C-alpha cells in the first residue's frame with residue numbers, strides 16, 4: 001500500500017488517531033457565576049458564549065469534544081443550569097453529582113475573588129466521596145495581584161489551587177496540563193474495569209415516555225436488584241437487572257426512580273443526566289412514546305447517544321394504546337424523523353402490559369455485536385476494491401478521487417480510515433457507509449469514517 005504514495009508512518013499515525021475509542025470525560029463544576037461556562041469555552045476553543053441569559057432555556061448540549069497537547073477528551077459543561085426551588089446548595093449539589101458521576105476527572109472552579117463559600121465546601125464533600133481526580137481552578141485571577149487570593153484556596157484541602165483567568169486565558173494552559181496528568185487515557189469506569197462484567201445499558205428518553213415504568217417492569221416488583229457488586233461500591237445509582245437469563249447493569253437509574261421534579265432548569269438537569277448515563281453506558285435504549293408524535297426532544301436524545309458513539313436501540317413504548325391510524329402515522333414519522341438511525345434495532349413495547357419487553361434483550365445484544373464488529377483488513381479491501389471499480393467517485397474538475405485502501409482503526413463504535421488520492425465528497429462517504437452496512441451488518445451502531453488524502 002505504501003507504494004501508492006502514502007508514507008507508512010503517516011498511515012500508522014492516521015490509524016492510531018482514528019482508533020482512539022471512547023474519550024475520557026472532564027466535568028467542570030462549581031457554583032453559579034464562578035466562570036464555568038467561560039472556562040469551558042476557552043477549553044474547547046469556542047468564541048461565542050454558551051451562556052444563556054434567559055432562565056428556563058433548554059440546553060441539550062452539555063458535552064463537547066476538546067483537545068489539548070495532542071490528547072482528546074470530552075468536557076461536561078454544567079454552566080447552563082438555573083438555581084431552582086431546592087435552593088442554591090441543593091441545586092449545586094445535584095448538578096455536581098450528575099457531572100461527577102459521568103466524569104473521569106473533575107475541574108472544580110472557585111471564584112478566587114470571593115474565596116471559598118459554604119456551597120463550595122459542600123461540593124468539596126461530594127468530590128471527596130466520589131474519589132475522582134480533582135483539579136482546583138482558582139478563577140478570575142486576571143493578574144499577578146490576584147495570586148494571593150488563589151493561595152487562600154489551599155484551605156479547601158484539594159491540593160494546589162491553579163490560578164486562572166478563564167476570561168483572558170491566563171494560567172489555563174498550566175491548568176489543562178495538570179488535568180491531562182490526572183486524566184486516565186480511557187474512561188475506565190465504562191470500558192476498563194468492567195470487561196467481562198455486566199454490560200452497561202442507559203435507559204433514556206424524555207420525561208413521561210415510561211422509563212420508570214419499564215425499569216420497574218424489567219426489574220420486577222421484588223427487584224432482583226443489587227445495588228452493590230463486590231468491589232464496585234462506587235455506583236449506587238446503577239441497578240443490576242436479570243433479563244433474558246443475563247445480568248445487565250442499568251446505569252444512572254437513581255434519576256429515573258427518584259423523579260425529582262424541579263422547576264427552573266429541569267430540562268437542563270434532564271439533559272445532564274442523559275449525558276451522564278450515555279457516557280457511562282455501552283448501549284443506549286432510547287425510549288419513545290409511540291402514542292405521541294416523535295418530537296425534536298426525542299431526536300436530540302437519539303443524537304446524543306449517536307454522537308457519544310454508543311450502540312443504540314429504539315424502543316417504542318405505550319404500544320397498548322395505539323390504534324391502527326396512529327400505527328400508520330408512527331411508521332411515517334420514523335421514516336422521516338429517525339431516518340439517520342435507520343440502522344438501529346427497534347422494539348415495540350408496553351411497560352404497562354409487558355408486551356414484547358423480552359425482545360429488548362436480543363435487540364441490545366444485536367446492537368452490542370454491531371458495536372464491537374471488526375472487519376479484517378483483507379476483507380475490507382476486497383470490498384473497497386470492488387466498490388470503487390463498480391461505483392467510482394464522480395469526476396470533479398477533471399480529476400477522479402480514488403480510494404486506494406482502508407482499514408478499521410477501532411471498534412466500540414467501528415472506526416474506519418480510508419486513504420484516497422483526492423477529496424471524497426460527503427455524498428460518496430454516505431454511499432460507502434451504506435454499502436459497508438449492507439456488507440458487514442453494523443446493526444445498532446454508529447460508524448465513523450475518516451478519509452486521508454495523499455498530499
Ligand code: GDP
Pocket residue numbers: 030031032033034035036037038039051078079080139140141142164165166167168
Ligand atoms: P458560570 O455560571 O459558572 O458558568 O459562570 P460564567 O462563565 O457565566 O461567568 C460568570 C461571570 O464571570 C461572567 O460575567 C464572566 O464574564 C465572568 N468571568 C468568568 N471568568 C472570569 C475571569 O477569569 N475573570 C473575570 N474578571 N471575570 C470572569
Ligand code: GDP
Pocket residue numbers: 205206207208209210211212213214256317318319320321349350351352353
Ligand atoms: P418516565 O418519566 O419516562 O419515567 O415515565 P413513567 O414511567 O413515569 O410513565 C409516565 C406515564 O406513562 C405514567 O402515567 C405511566 O403509567 C404511563 N405509562 C408508562 N408506560 C406505559 C405503557 O406502556 N402504556 C401505557 N398506557 N401507559 C404507560
